[in-house]
Amino acid sequence: MKVLDILRVKGNTLYTVQPDEPLAKAAQIMAEKDIGSLVVMEHGDLVGMLTFREVIVCIVKNGGEIGGTLVRTAMDDHPLTCTSETELDEVRRMMLDRHARYMPVMNQKMLMGVISFYDVAKAVVDSQNFENKMLKAYIRDWPAEEEGKDG
Numbered sequence: 001m002k003v004l005d006i007l008r009v010k011g012n013t014l015y016t017v018q019p020d021e022p023l024a025k026a027a028q029i030m031a032e033k034d035i036g037s038l039v040v041m042e043h044g045d046l047v048g049m050l051t052f053r054e055v056i057v058c059i060v061k062n063g064g065e066i067g068g069t070l071v072r073t074a075m076d077d078h079p080l081t082c083t084s085e086t087e088l089d090e091v092r093r094m095m096l097d098r099h100a101r102y103m104p105v106m107n108q109k110m111l112m113g114v115i116s117f118y119d120v121a122k123a124v125v126d127s128q129n130f131e132n133k134m135l136k137a138y139i140r141d142w143p144a145e146e147e148g149k150d151g
Contacts, residue, residue, distance in 0.1 A: 003091060003105055004084040006123050007113045014113060016041045017050060019072035026071050027055050037102040039114060040075045046111055048075035051102055081106045082115075091120055 017026045017038040026038055030052060040048035050071055058074040059066055080100045082091055084107055095103060095117050105112040 001088045001123060001127055002084065003082055003086045003088065003115060006088075006115050006119050007084060007105060009123075010113065010115070010119060012113055014039065014111065016111075017071050018042060019047055019070065019075065021071050023050075023055065023058060023069040023071050023074050024066045026050055027052075027066065030055070036116065037114060038071075039104055039111060040071055041111070045109060046079070046081070046104055046106065048072070048077045049079035049102060049104060050075045053101070079104055083107055084112050088120055088123060091115070092124070095120065 015029060015033055015035055015038050017029065017040055019040050019042050030036065030038060030050075037049060037051040039046060040050055048071075054074045054076060055066075058069055062069065080094055080098050081104045082094065084105055091103065094100070101117045102114055103116075104114050
């Protein structure tokens, strides 16, 4: 299974923010849209990733205030990325190694979407459930006369 399979199901709604926007505005967008991340874009290029983790760390550093902090100050400016052709096993490994909950999907310099660790886990579980159903159907429909044969 590949990242493309997740994007097909998930759709292509993307939320982005610019690095010089106030962090408070970005946090408000994340809360209103009930999303855990924003892709930070500048002049059409991916320059960072902002998640609630970075927002919380910044607030704590500022003594509990978000203040006039800009997205640029809080964002991860070296986000982990993958392509739509990346295998899900590789994505899982990458996300686990970096403790990443969100990963932008890039094809060359074009942002194709964002996948979350939840999206990856759900795809794996759905695939396993489908496989289990197919195996159970195969076993259930196994002809009785085949049961006594060797090999």
